[in-house]
Amino acid sequence: MVSCSSQDMQNIGEKKHLLTTISELPQMTQDRMSALHELGIYRVSNLLKHLPTRYETHHGGMTIEAAKTILGDRDSSPELVTIETTIIKVSPGWRRGRKSKLEVAVEDETGRMHINWFNQPWVARALHPDMRIRVHGSLTMHKGFLQMNNPRWEEIDDDEPTATIEGDLRPVYRANEHISSSVIAKLISDVLDDALPEIDDHLTDEMLRELEMPKLADAYAMCHKPEEEAQAKEGRRRIAYDELLLLQLGVMMKRHHRRDTMRAPKLEWNDEIKKRIEARIPFTLTKSQQQVVEEIANDIMTSIPMNRLLQGDVGSGKTVVALHAMLMAVTCGAQAAMMAPTELLAEQHFQTISNLLKGSKVKTALLTSSLSGKDRKKLILKISEGEIDIVVGTHALLTDDVVFSNIAIAITDEQHRFGVQQRALLRNKSDDKHSIPHTLVMTATPIPRTLSLTIFGDLDVSTINGMPPGRSPITTRLVQPAQSNKVYQFMLELIHKGQQGYVVVPLVEETESGLKSAIAHAESLRTGFLQGASVGVVHGRMKSEExxxxxxxxxxGQLDVLVATTVIEVGVDISNATMMIIEHADRFGLAQLHQLRGRVGRGTLPGVCALIASPTTEDALLRLETIVETTDGFRIAERDLEIRGPGELFGAKQSGIAPFKVARLPRDFELLRLARRNAVKWIKQDPTLQHSPLLKSRLMHAHGEALGLGDVA
Known part of the structure; x- marks a missing residue:
């Protein structure tokens, strides 16, 4: 049984309106309650946080005849009007392409008009003749008849007057099939005055004056009942700032804890060690690579744990820099580990590192889930006794039984696929809870600055600019499926010249989707377009040995062509592979396409990438146009952010960090920078927020679990 303290009871009493469940609200039906639950609304506090998505200029109720005068001689008008009408006739139908159309004839005492709903078949089930409805939308004139297309509507209930704002501004809320925006507006309007005084502010009056922002309660009032749009923007800005501030405080709290209370092995770096490591690498590093090596070296020469993000475009030479970092540990008698998200990538890294260290005394090992029980036990024992210097692996490195003897550097590749908690787990391999290895995080998907301050905000950033010498440019073309025979003919010509290529498809096996699969497509190429060529298949379901x-x-070079799924997206480095064909390219994400394309052009021969697709959505077309226009991963990352938004990019799901509800990046980038500056100052003065209990409570509720703040705060 959970007991409540008198303080808890007092808080509950003080928040009686905010904590009221929506089931207790007047005129709440079961259907409405279920619809609100679908929107994540369970209490009055959730209702208040459900901000309008936009605002409409509202002319108030008017007759059909009066509405015609607004239109005048024009065929259409962007102004929004509300008309109360009675339904005469409901006519469901279909348009070209099997898209639904519902035509409804309505009238009032002054005339008739038509209402059309496209692709909303559920509306037909809700409407019937003689029903009185209120419609809200913009007007058009069609064949001399007044009409509205896809208006918002609601049944007129004399006991429930619609909620309109004083003046002519009306909020529009995210709604669903079972509850309209105007019903939500009415519910919010009814509870707002009682609930607002219960909202506590975690920022002081002095801070708000400095920020030139309203109190939190006033901000919610401005959003739900603005007198003008500028007021709504001011309220939204304050709430967006709070979202950004909470995440920045969490990130800074974590960073301060790491630097202040945690420690890592202090390693050496001098000219002698530098020469010994350089002697192992068969080529000279670029200036950019050398600079990053020095940044890493400066970090590891102190006992403050390094926490650095290494970003560089596809093929920029991050693995060699990572090897430098690992050898810094090995030359000082310590161990290093590198973790990759897939077995194929781990195998590739192990192969590259083993080749570079051939003939040296450095002992390397590969640990993945494919390793058999007996071999795994042997390897884990060797790791724990310090007999292995460098371990490359997958998430298999995260299991409790993998304990290092003396790990000094932990490297995670393609970080955004792991999530913040897994990043932390890889570090905690020591008995001493305050001792962790230096951490280097690598990503070949350049991170837009807006995001590097959010999900990756606790890391220092190093960037490798440019490509190693001798790399060839890649030509990219978008090709319609009808022209694919010409693409394969070109690939065959390259094969006859002794070159190799990849064909990427979205699926492993055939389904009814009509999309090409690796197994079936490889077979059709062997007997069709690429007859005479040696065609192999690789996909994620294969056993690692196979x-x-x-x-x-x-x-x-025994195989000319590799037909693959996205399993080859990262890490595969074969310089003789010069051409890639991506089937159904519109089905892949922008970062994925860029990563895949980066598998070719890795030698002295020029690379070619053919995207076979017939995009049907605007987003898909934008992605493909971007890939054709540029090979610059940083530009591609920024465009990806514009197209998809930050919630999708770098997987808020993978990171575990809740997506912003009000703040929008990159639009609110300046607000993010302001929040970051203020968070830095705040944590410097109060590292665990012990003097700001309300703010700390809200931070832990929002991000405590995702950021792993339990041990920090």
């Missing part, structure tokens, strides 16, 4: 055997055959 997959590695196929990859080795491709490396050695």
């Amino acid at each position: 997959r590695e055997k196929t990859m080795q055959e491709f490396r050695e």
Whole structure:
């Protein structure tokens, strides 16, 4: 049984309106309650946080005849009007392409008009003749008849007058099939005056004056009942700032804890060690690579744990820089680990590192879930006794039984696929809870600055600019499916010249979707377009031995073409592979397409990438146009952010961090920078927010679990 303290009871008493469940509200039906639950609304406090998505200029109720005068001689008008009408006739139908159309004839005492709903078949089930409805939308004139297309509507109930704002501004809320925006507006309007005084502010009056922002309660009032749009923007800005501030405080709290209370092995770096490591690398690093190596070296020479993000475009040479970092640990008698998100990528890294260290005394090992029980036990024992210097692996490195003897550097590749908590787990391999290894996080998906301050805000950032010498440019073309035979003919010509290529498809096996699959497409190429060529297949469902055997055959030139799924997205480095064909390219994300394309053009021969697609959505077309226009990963990352928004990019799901509800990036970038500056100052003065209990409580509720703040605060 959970007991409540007198303080808890007092708080509940003080918040009786905010904590009221929506089931207790007047005129609440079961259907409405279910619809609100679908929107994440369970209490009055959730209702208040459900901000309008936009505002409409509202002319108030008018007759059909009066509405005609607004239109005048024009065929259409963007102004929004509300008309109360009675339904005469409901005519469901279909348009071209099997899209639904509902035509409803309505009238009032002054005339008749038509209302059309497109692709909303559920509306037909809700309407019937003689029903009185209120419609709200813009007007058009069609064949001399007044009409509205896809207006918002509600049944007129004399006991429930619609909620309109004083003046002519009306909020529009995110709604669903079972509850309209205007009903939500009425519910909010009814509770607002009682609930607002119960909202406590975690910012002081002095802070608000400095920020030139309203109190939190006033901000919610401005959003729900603005007198003008500028007031709504001011309220929204304050709420967006709070969202950004909470995340920045969490990130800074974590960073301060790491630097202040945690420690890592202090490693050496001098000219002698530098020469010993350089002697192992068969080529000279670029200036940019050398600069990043020095940044890493400066971090590891102190006992403050390094927490650095290494970003660089596809093929910029991050693995070699990571190897430098690991060898810094090995030369000082310590261990290093590198973790990759897939077995194929882990195998690739292990292969690259083993080749570079051939003939040296450095002992390397690969640990993935494919390793058999007996071999795994042997390897884990060697790791724990310090017999292995460098361990490359997958999430298998995160299991409790993997304990290092003396780990000094932990590297995570393609960080955004793991999530913040897993990033933390890889570090905690020591008995001493305050001792952690230096951490380097690598990503080949350049991170827009707006996001590097959010999800990755606790990391220092190093960037490798440019490509290693000798890399060739890649030409990218968008090709319609009808022209695909010409693309494969070109690939065959390259094969006859001794070059190799990839064909990427979205699926492993055939389904009824009509999309090409790796197994079936490889077979059709062997007997069709690429007859006479040696075609292999690789995908994520293969056993690791079988997959590695196929990859080795491709490396050695025994296979001309590799048909693959996105399993080859990162890490595959075969310089003789010069052409890639991506089937159904519109089905892949922008970052994925850029990563895939980066598998070609890795040698001295020019690379070619053909995107076979017939995009049907605007977003898909934008993605493909972007990939054709540029090979610059940083520009592509910014465009991806514009197209998809930050909630999708870098997977808020993978990171575990709740997406922003009000703040919008990159639009609110300046607000983010302001929040970051203020969070830095705040945590410097009060590292665990012990002097700001309300703010700390809200931070822990919002991000405590995702950011792993339990041990910090």
